[in-house]
Amino acid sequence: MSFDRKMRLGAFLMAGGHHIAAWRHPDAHAEAGVDIDHFIALARIAERGTFDMVFVEDAAAIRERNPDMASQAARSTAFEPLSLLAALAVNTSHIGLVATASTTYNEPYSLARAFASLDSLSGGRAGWNLVTSASELEAENFASSGLRPHSERYERAEEFADVALALWDGVEHGAYLPEDATVFANRAKLHVLRHHGKHFAVEGVLESLPSAQGRPIMVQAGASDVGKDLAARTADIVFAASQTLAEAKAYYADVKSRLAKYGRKPDDVKIMPGISPVVGATEAEAKAKYRALQELIPDAVGVALLASYLSIQDLSAYPLDGPLPDMPQTNLIQSRQQLIIDLGRRENLSIRELARHFAGARGHWQVVGTPTQVADAMEERFREGAADGFNVMAPLFPSGLEDFITHVVPELRRRGLFREEYEGRTLRANLGVGAPSKR
Template structure:
């Protein structure tokens, strides 16, 4: 592993912050979810810190079925990600723009076309976080037949990814020739797709120039076996969730080892686990910030969030101060369910303790400390070959991201593990992942 490799950073944006009760904090920006000026400020802060990308997640439904819980969780409003990133594209110059979009409730041509447009608008800074929707609430909004089985969701995702990649690669560089030789396009450089599969039939070409970065960056977050296989074949970036250094290293090695069979090199994928940093000028100040946020969590909200990621309807039948009961296998988010079970058993946590811990970053790695301590923790995983970088999940916006850029980024630079300036103009260039091989 090269000694001069640099850490990659993403800023995971989520309205008021990643902590489930961030909206209750006295420093919270109340209309964050629907305030474009707020998101522009966050994107510009990330760009000032020379982050590789900003990352926006999505769910096509209200997150909680119980209206009383939903009303206390502040996760009911927000911009559709691709619309939001189009606005941010014209307010930034270098930072990458990654949006979540589901293969379960979209079609390949429409989504490939939209990402191609975002890529052109931004000068080659677009990325697609490919997900398979596992929410029954989303299924109710789109499919009368209900939620598809886990295996079928990934089978559909594989075919969807194949079709989208083929559409992007179906337009060669210089295919469209305004004023060129009396023709608007060179038909020899356009390669219509003729796809007939189990889930989709797609024909034709995109009415868009080839991406300035070859094609949009592909991001994935699957941690199941089929999810890791899909990532090894198609992803440029993997967003992972790992609690311990051992877990992070095992996941990193597993995904990288799968790549050779697809003719790919380990550096062709950047694995970027989530980190939720709570930063103070002293360790005591950081811990006080953490306690202040934790005290804002209503038990009902924390337990409901925990139950949703465990893929069960209700935990109210079990004592809050007792251990987590045995969980049946799920058809929903399998990897996250196992992460929670492992955490509860490893730390011997009660349901209440596990819910409060989980509510801070939904199973991602939380680090509480000074800028030096945050940088220590990140550098350890980076140098141990357990991460190529991190997706920074500030618990409270805008202050959490501002603190990271102002205090942690300079510390990472002092250690020689993070850039001083952007290397290129496209997201692919800045991430340091190779250009796509084409058709």
């Protein structure tokens, strides 16, 4: 593996912070979820740090059914992601803009059109994080029949992705307003899609031109077999959640090994696990910052969050200081459920301990230490074939992101692991994934 390559970094934005109790911290901005100036400031901080992208997740429903969670976790207010990123696009110039959108509760034409517009108005900086949605609360807003089975959701996602990609590729550069200016559209460069599949029938062509990067970047985070295959076939970036180095290496190797089947090379896909860094001038200071956040977690909130990711209604029937009971396989987020089970067994954690650990970053890798220690941990995974970069999940905004960019980024640069300045103006150019192959 070549080590003249550079890390890729994304800033995963989430209101006041990724820690479930961040909104209760004295430095928190409780109304962050619906404050556009807050998000503009975060995007500009990330751009100052020459991050590849900012990323916004989405769920088309309220986050919590459990009253304890709904009343004590600030996850109930949020902007619709594409609207938010359109605002960020005109307040930044280089950083990529990635939004989550579901293949279960959207239609391919309207979604492809929306992302093409964001890609054009941002100068080629848009990306789509494809999700299939695994929330019963979302299903209740869109489908009276309830949540579709896991396999059916991914079957639909495969077809949805193919249609969206075909729509983006159906308009060539110069299709509208060609150079000779004798006609408005060059019909030879417009390719009408005639798709009739199991889930969708689409006959049309987009009215937008390709952006400077050709088409939006594709992002995926599936960890099941069908999810990893979808990522290997369609994604430019894969987000991942891994607790240990061994888990991260195994996931990385698995996804990369699937690329050849689809005629792709290892560098065509960047794997970026989540990392939640708590940075201090000393190790003691970093640990104190982490403890201050952990002490803000009510047990009821931590346990309710854990139960939601385990895909069960309630854990209250089990002793909090006892072990996690055996769990039936879920139809929801299967990989995250298994990650929690493995973590609890490996570390011999009680339900209370597991809940408090999980509340910090929802199963993503947490690193607490000095800038050197955080950079050491990141460098190990980068060099050991476990990551091409990281999706940085600051526990508290804006201070957690500021700490990382002010103190960890210079250390990564000193080691030659991260860029000094942007390589280009598009997300595709900065990621180094090359021009998309046309379908």
